[in-house]
Amino acid sequence: MNYPLFVESNHTAIYKAYRPGYPQEIYHRILEFYFNTTNIDEVNQKIPLAIDIACGSGQATVDLSSYCHRVIGVDGSENQLKQATLKDNIEYHCSNAENLTFLPPNSIDLVTVATALHWFDIEKFFEQVNRILKPNGGVLSIWGTGLPSLNNTKALEMLKTFCHNDLKGCWSDRTHLVINQYESILDKFPYQQTRIKHIIEYERELSILQFVNVIETWSPCQKYRELYGDDKLKELLKTFMDNLVKCYTESTNDINDTIDRSVVYNKMIVVKWIIHLHLMKKQ
Template sequence: MNYPLFVESNHTAIYKAYRPRYPKELYHRILEFYFNKVNIDEINKKIPLAVDIACGSGQATIDLSSYCGHVIGIDGSENQLKQASLKDNIEYHCSTAENLTFLPSNSIDLVTVATALHWFDIETFFQQVNRILKPNDGVLCIWAIGMPLLNNSKASEILNNFCQNDLNNCWSDRVNLVINHYEPILDKFPYPTTRIKHIIEHQQEMSIYEFVNLIETWSPCQKYCEIHGKDKLKELLKMFANNLVTCYIESTNDIVDRNFINNQMIVVKWIIHLHLMKKTIVDTH
């Protein structure tokens, strides 16, 4: 991974606190694909060994541990791994996605990448995946969670303005790949004859305070902080939060205290594109 993101200790702390977890439906789709079943209720066993690449502080790793016998979470940031959730059947290893040489060949049942592929040297990564996955049964699972959608039209305009104008010039070209759910690079994905996609809608209630803290974990906010400093970023996020509060106050019939609105739950929605593919002898590259 050539982009040293999510490494500063304060940033990894808010990453752990505010990054959302993924829905159960996503993991059920993975199990159905791995076990060649059409209904999760038909599955009463676990995937033996999974590797979660660029696991961060373990948002997906901890969930995978409920469906897998053992999970290895891998991330290039020591500070991310210090924040990671612990469980008896999870181990963590500090390494990049392109360096999986410590894993034996043909040994892994499942490799997952949760909204991180855009930061990789994908050709090198896919070579490593092809080496470590078990032939015929090994599954590669990549998903991308898109931009958040708000249940308030004026708040959506504020969010769009924040992303397009306030954070202008802070977005890496690579982020466009995840915004577009990796569609521009699907031709580079391995095992095309086995590949399928699921589109999963996921929504979550959170306060405006929590939502703004989630936004702060984004890489363009990290870049803005690098360019303008922490104080300027805090000012920008405070203005963003106040603008959102105003939108939700205007959508109610009562005059409500802003602090109350700041703690009121709002609905945030995401569209997740889940790409599943299986290593086959005839389809490897």
Template sequence: MDDMKFPNVKEVFGTVSKEYAEFRPRYPSQLFSFLSSLTPHHHLAWDVGTGNGQAAVELSKYYARVVGTDTSEGQIQHAERRPNISYAVTPPSITDQQLDSIFGPESSVDLVTAATAVHYFDLDKFYGQVKRVLKKPGGVIAVWAYWKPRVDPAVDAVYERFFSRTYPLFHPAAKVVLEEYESLPFPFTAVEGIKLEIEEQRNFDQYLGYLGTGSGLVGREDILEEFRADFEAAWGAEVHVTKTVKFPVFLKVGRFEKKGKFC
């Protein structure tokens, strides 16, 4: 498939970094308390593809130091700051020397996370980096994403039509998200996860704001406008009234069990 007709992920998320920080849902706090319970030490966490830094901020409550990296300078500029978080704009492929300059010696990271991001990575390179930096034994990697907001039957019916119209515009990497990471290669010893769901109260503009941050919609705002009237009719006359919006979360967690090897 010719990727040239699909959006450049780095450029897209840099373009909508402000809107991304404002409209993307927040991950549930129990996710981070669960992940922190899996690592025997809490010295250093690495949040890869950190975006607006929301996962890094939650991790900073449990780990002494958090590093958030992203290829998008725009995203890093809008990332939330905390005293124990450091952010870095990195190239898509980080060299071993760059890893060492950021994290110090090999096997120094307790937890690596990728929140709604890993499907865009070169997995062979990324997993090789994880192998280098994670503590052995005891290091943990966790990747997760969410999909398809659910509101009520009327709004969801319009969303399904909207999704059918826009899905072909998204990068092919989105396919693994639609499959809830079931087809995502993950060469680690699996750790049983927890069932999670994001639940937020949103008004109509906030709901549409989220839809507009999809990578396939940037530069194609006219498509969202095509559906605005239908969404508004489904939402109801008082669009300022909030509704409960639910996003199912799917999670993969793994760890090293033997020094220097995937298990």
């Protein structure tokens, strides 16, 4: 992987604390596809062995462990894995997505990649997937969340301005792949004859503070910190948060009072993601 992100201990701690999880519908769709059914209620089995690539601190890995007998979480960052949640049926391994040689051929039932494919050398990764997936039914599952949306018109415009103007120059070309839901590289996916896509709408109620904390985990914020320093990033996020508060409270006043600030920053808002889930099966 040529993009060593999420490796510093301070950033991986933030990632662990604030990175949101994924809706259960993703895992239900994976199970239906793996077990060749259209009804999750008919599935009373677990997938034997799954590997979650670029698992970070285990957001998807832990969810998968409820549906699999055994899960291996793989990430290239040792600091990410130090933050990972432990469970009896999960093990973690530090390795890049393009180097899965520690796994024997034809040994894995399910390979998952949660909002991370854009950081890989895709051709090398798919070669590894084809080597480790079991034939006649091994499943590759790839999904991405894209950018969030807000149910407040002014706040949504504020978010777009923040992304396009304030973080200008901090976005890797690779991030555009996931923002566009990998549409430009779908022809590179393996097992095209079996590939299907589910579009999943996912809403969460977060406080304004929680939402800004999520944004801080983004790779362009990490890049902004590298370019301008931690204090400048905190200042940028603070200004963005205050502007969001004004959108949701329709206030034009500065937010100066400590008590009022605590209240307004904890105002709950609805955040929405559109997730494209791609499923394909090795024949």
